Amino acid sequence: TIARGVIDPRQALAPVSRRIFGSFVEHLGRCVYTGIFEPDHPSADEEGFRTDVLELVRELGATIVRYPGGNFVSGYRWRDGVGAVEDRPARLDLAWHSLEPNKVGTDEFLSWCTKAGVEPMWAVNLGTAGVLDAVDLLDYVNGSAPTAMAEQRRSNGHEEPYGVRMWCLGNEMDGPWQIGHMNAEAYATAAVNAARAMRMVDPDLELVACGSSGPFMPTFGDWERTVLEACYDEVDYISLHRYYQEKDGDLASFLASAVDLDHFIEAIIATADHVGAKRRSSKKIAISVDEWNVWYQGRAESKVPSGDEWPVGPRLLEDKYNVADAVVVGGLIVSLLKHCDRVTAACQAQLVNVIAPIMAEPGGPAWRQTIFHPFAQAARLARGVAVPLHLDAPTHETQEHGAVASVDGVATWDEDSDSGAAFLVNRTPGTTIDVEIDLGAIPGAKVRKVSLLTDDDPYRRNSAEDPGAVVPRDGLAKEEGNLVHVTLPPVSWTVIELG
Ligand code: AHR
Numbered sequence: 001t002i003a004r005g006v007i008d009p010r011q012a013l014a015p016v017s018r019r020i021f022g023s024f025v026e027h028l029g030r031c032v033y034t035g036i037f038e039p040d041h042p043s044a045d046e047e048g049f050r051t052d053v054l055e056l057v058r059e060l061g062a063t064i065v066r067y068p069g070g071n072f073v074s075g076y077r078w079r080d081g082v083g084a085v086e087d088r089p090a091r092l093d094l095a096w097h098s099l100e101p102n103k104v105g106t107d108e109f110l111s112w113c114t115k116a117g118v119e120p121m122w123a124v125n126l127g128t129a130g131v132l133d134a135v136d137l138l139d140y141v142n143g144s145a146p147t148a149m150a151e152q153r154r155s156n157g158h159e160e161p162y163g164v165r166m167w168c169l170g171n172e173m174d175g176p177w178q179i180g181h182m183n184a185e186a187y188a189t190a191a192v193n194a195a196r197a198m199r200m201v202d203p204d205l206e207l208v209a210c211g212s213s214g215p216f217m218p219t220f221g222d223w224e225r226t227v228l229e230a231c232y233d234e235v236d237y238i239s240l241h242r243y244y245q246e247k248d249g250d251l252a253s254f255l256a257s258a259v260d261l262d263h264f265i266e267a268i269i270a271t272a273d274h275v276g277a278k279r280r281s282s283k284k285i286a287i288s289v290d291e292w293n294v295w296y297q298g299r300a301e302s303k304v305p306s307g308d309e310w311p312v313g314p315r316l317l318e319d320k321y322n323v324a325d326a327v328v329v330g331g332l333i334v335s336l337l338k339h340c341d342r343v344t345a346a347c348q349a350q351l352v353n354v355i356a357p358i359m360a361e362p363g364g365p366a367w368r369q370t371i372f373h374p375f376a377q378a379a380r381l382a383r384g385v386a387v388p389l390h391l392d393a394p395t396h397e398t399q400e401h402g403a404v405a406s407v408d409g410v411a412t413w414d415e416d417s418d419s420g421a422a423f424l425v426n427r428t429p430g431t432t433i434d435v436e437i438d439l440g441a442i443p444g445a446k447v448r449k450v451s452l453l454t455d456d457d458p459y460r461r462n463s464a465e466d467p468g469a470v471v472p473r474d475g476l477a478k479e480e481g482n483l484v485h486v487t488l489p490p491v492s493w494t495v496i497e498l499g
Contacts, residue, residue, distance in 0.1 A: 002434045003393035003406070007422065007498075008441035009413040012385035014341035016412055019166075021379035022121065022347035023062040024291060025109070026070035028096050028354050029316030034362040035352035036112055037104050041363060048103075049112055052366040056358045057116045057351065060372060061379030066121040066168065066290055066347045067109050071095035073171050074127025074179040078137050081105020083156055092310060094179055099310040106141065107153070110162050119166070121208075121290070121347065126170030126190050127180025131197045138167070138201050166345065168208040168290065169194050172241060174223050175213045184223045188230035195234035208237040208288045208345075215242075215264045221271055228275040228285060237345065240268055241291035243355075244328060245298075251324060251458065253400035255427035255491065257294075258331035258408060260401065265289070265339045287339070289346035292332055294325045294371065295355045317354045321369045323470055323491060324458040330374035330493035331425045337378070337386045337410045348375060359464065367467035370460075373453055374423075377472065377495050381421040384414030389422065389437070396428055407433055407488060411498075413442070419499035420445070426488035429458070433488045439498070440482035447484055448499045450475035454492035 025031055034041075036057075039048030068076055075094045080102045088102040104112075113120045122141070124134040136149050142161045143150030150161070172178050173187040182190065191209050198205055209231050212220040224238055242261055246254035265287060272285040295317070296302070302317050321329075329348075336346050352358045357372035393407040406428045413420035420442070426433050439445045452475035462469050475494060478485040488494055 001394050001431060002436060003391050004436045005389035005391040005409065006438040006441070007387055007389065007411045007413070007420070009385065009387050010441065012387050012413070013338065014386060016337060016340050016382050016384065016386050017344035018063045019119070019345040020336050020340065020343060021061055021375070022064040022066065022290070022345060023060070023351040024066040024070070024347040024349040025068070025351050026354065027068050027072045027076070027093065027100055028070055028350070029318065030313045030353040030360070031350050031356070032104050033101070033313030035354070035360050037108070038360070038362065047108065047111060049115060050360060050366065053352055053358060053360050054115055056366055056368065057118070060357060060376050062116070062118055062351065063379070064119040064121050064166065064345065064347070065113060065116070065351065066123060069095070069123060069171055071171065071178060073123045073125050076125050077129070078106060078125070078133070082107060082140065082152065096316060097305045097310065098314055099312045101312055107156055107158055120164050121166045121168065121345070122164050123168035123171050124194065126173060126194060127178055130190070131194050134194050135197050135201060138198055142202060166206045166208065167198065168210070168239065169235070170210050172213045173210045174217055174219050184219055184226035188227045191227060192230045192234055195231060199234065206237065207235045208239050208290065209235040211238040211240045211268060213241050215260070215267065221267065224268055224271040225275055228272055232275055232279055232281060232283070232285070235285070237286045237288040238268060238272055239288045239290045240264060242289070243291070243293055243295035243297065245294060245296045246324065250399055251429045252396065253398045255324060255327060255331070255429065256398050256401050256404040257328050258335040259404050261292070261332055261335040262338070265335065265343060269342050284342070286345070287343045289336060289343055291347060291349040293349050293355050294321065294328055295319060319355050320461050320463070321371045322459045322461045323370055323453070323455045326370035326374055326453055326470065327425055327427065327491050327493050329371040330423065331408055331427060333374060333378045334408055334410050334423055334425060337382060337412065337423070338388070340386045361464050365464060367464055368462065370462055370470040373472050374493050377451065378423060381495065381497060382412040382423070384412055384416070384420065387411040387413050394433065396431070406431060407435060419497070421498060422496040424486070424488060424494040424496070426490055426492045428490050430490045432490060435486050435488055437484045438482055439484060442498070445498050447477040447479060448497040450477045450486060451495045452492060454489045458491040
């Protein structure tokens with residue numbers, strides 16, 4: 001079986017925004033406490049941040065990190081998290097039935113971002129707080145005038161404004177599980193009011209309105225339309241969130257999850273453009289896929305505490321990922337790259353311990369899950385412009401998505417460094433596929449390296465004891481004139497580096 005493709009940078013889709021390699025830190029489970037922050041850990045720095053985790057975050061190559069939630073943000077009082085740590089109150093975190101000690105808050109997270117070399121993406125609470133609270137937070141973080149908020153930041157030891165550019169107007173407000181959930185009309189009003197006020201402080205902010213928590217939401221489509229009809233001129237982005245998991249042993253459908261993400265993204269673009277067309281607007285709304293990943297939602301790992309139990313940093317959503325999960329993550333990254341003309345920000349949810357590429361044992365080692373690898377490779381190599389592969393690939397049937405292309409992929413090409421990469425997924429559970437790619441349009445381009453993530457057992461995982469069980473290994477390419485041949489085993493992720 002063979003698939004054929006071509007890489008021609010003259011047919012580039014769009015520049016790849018570095019922000020699509022974003023991640024997410026929520027006050028949820030052990031993402032913050034014993035994740036990024038563990039003062040008693042042997043690797044902790046003077047602020048209590050784990051330097052072993054910081055090193056892995058840099059290796060992962062995350063560019064922007066969303067904070068502080070997620071569902072958490074809709075019950076969060078940001079003032080609890082600034083000022084002298086010993087004076088900060090503990091609060092009930094209603095979203096995750098946990099205790100929030102507020103040992104990490106705004107200034108700590110922003111300091112962590114500097115150490116990690118990432119841009120922060122800030123979510124404001126529009127569930128139980130409102131416009132004034134958002135404006136105060138913005139003034140605390142970015143204010144340069146001698147206001148009470150900016151003075152408070154200065155007296156907390158942070159003279160300079162942080163200059164956070166990207167702000168999310170609430171989180172998943174379409175979901176009945178959200179604290180302060182609203183219908184589309186109510187959210188549209190809340191979002192436009194918050195956006196207008198925030199822009200009065202700083203017209204150059206990049207603002208993200210909440211879109212749908214998934215295409216399965218009964219309000220999907222209408223939600224985006226209603227929200228954008230109210231906010232079109234005030235926001236830059238509409239968000240979408242999407243998680244996937246293998247259901248009932250249907251590996252073939254799971255491996256083709258990116259087909260669903262492709263449709264979801266395209267449906268949102270169509271809806272946004274419909275609103276734009278009605279307004280005769282030349283402005284295009286960008287898409288922020290600000291939560292995406294594999295997440296096994298039904299499993300015990302995702303069960304929140306209940307009753308009188310309000311633990312700090314419980315083990316929650318600690319999914320352990322396998323080879324198939326990594327291949328799906330690779331496929332989802334391909335989908336983001338293929339839509340990079342409109343998807344200019346995306347956050348894998350989440351970063352550490354909670355449905356995460358990085359795991360951190362309390363007092364113990366930090367290690368890479370299988371899904372770490374496709375993300376790290378793409379974040380490192382996908383530069384310049386995204387280029388379609390125009391794959392002519394065989395198809396196979398899946399229960400959830402019908403007939404799908406057995407191989408999916410995309411390339412990137414960076415003119416400045418005269419280098420590029422092709423990212424390929426064999427999403428069949430059992431068919432080996434040869435791929436032939438024509439490099440004729442990039443004179444002189446050669447294969448520098450091929451790497452392959454696969455295993456005879458698609459369910460093999462990494463663990464704290466064996467973190468190297470699943471890693472990308474060197475693969476082979478045969479070059480014949482302009483043609484490159486690689487063999488993709490079933491359930492595999494392949495990266496071809498070109499230069
Ligand atoms: O990432 C986990 C949760 O998933 C987030 O808190 C929420 O926004 C989404 O439902």
